[in-house]
Amino acid sequence: MKSVLRDCLVGMSVLGLALSSNAQQGPAPAVPAAPGPVVAPAQAAGNQVAANRAKLLELRQEKSRLFRSINELEVKLLQEKPELKDKLAKNQEEIKQLRDQEKQIQEQVQKLNQQRDQILSDASPELAQAHARAAQIDEEIRATASSPVSFRPTRDRMRVKPGAVGSEKPETAPVVTPAPADKAAEAPKPPEAPKVEEPKKE
Structure with a gap:
């Protein structure tokens, strides 16, 4: 019986020492949470803009299909009921x-x-x-x-209409064509290389 009481007292003293040491060290540090996907504000705004554009494109395509269907139905209805015309x-x-x-x-x-x-x-x-x-x-x-926003010189734009400002042709000096040169005045031809005769076989 005394040994049992002694063991209980020893255990309680050990537990007290452990609690006191934990109290001195302070609370345990918090465990950081698992890193999640961080989205920058600019990236989030860009994603929203892309989603809006995709939605607008989808709505416009649906509207175009709907208008085509409406036109087809109207034509069919007028063919079936000409009194509606x-x-x-x-x-x-x-x-x-x-x-x-x-x-x-x-x-x-x-x-x-x-x-x-x-x-x-x-x-x-x-x-x-x-x-x-x-x-x-x-x-x-x-x-x-x-007027066009950007000027690109093309043949049609560069062509001046008759009677418009700037349509008058500037005076240019007459083009003088050189007279045909004499054959003697032509540049001398380079001398031909001498022909090498092959030796005759006996």
Whole structure:
């Protein structure tokens, strides 16, 4: 019985010493987590852009296929029911009239805006100068938009139309062709190499 108690006391003392040493050393260091895939912000943005482009391409292709299918169905339907052509013709005529009215309204609005600008310009020279410059810029924008962005000299572009500025041919000196030279004045021919006769066989 005494030996059992002695062993228990020894074990408890050893456990106490171990706990005290751990408390002095501090908490155990944390184990680092396994490294995962790290994606840079720029790479993530690039992946998103590529995904968006692929999605747009897919949607455009689907839309193109859908429009082709719609056209085929419309043609087939009009062939099966020709009475629909009259209704469609009336519909198209109404659409044309509305577009003509829209064009007229836009022209009227443009004229009213010009009148407004003219009224204000007459009252202020600075406004008149600003409106004149704005009109000039509009003309330059239209001219620039109608001209090619990059100039590549081709035969068609290099060809000047008759009557255009720069179409006049510059005066050039007449081309003088040399008279045919005499045969005696020709360069002497190099002397021919002497022929070596082979010895005759007896």
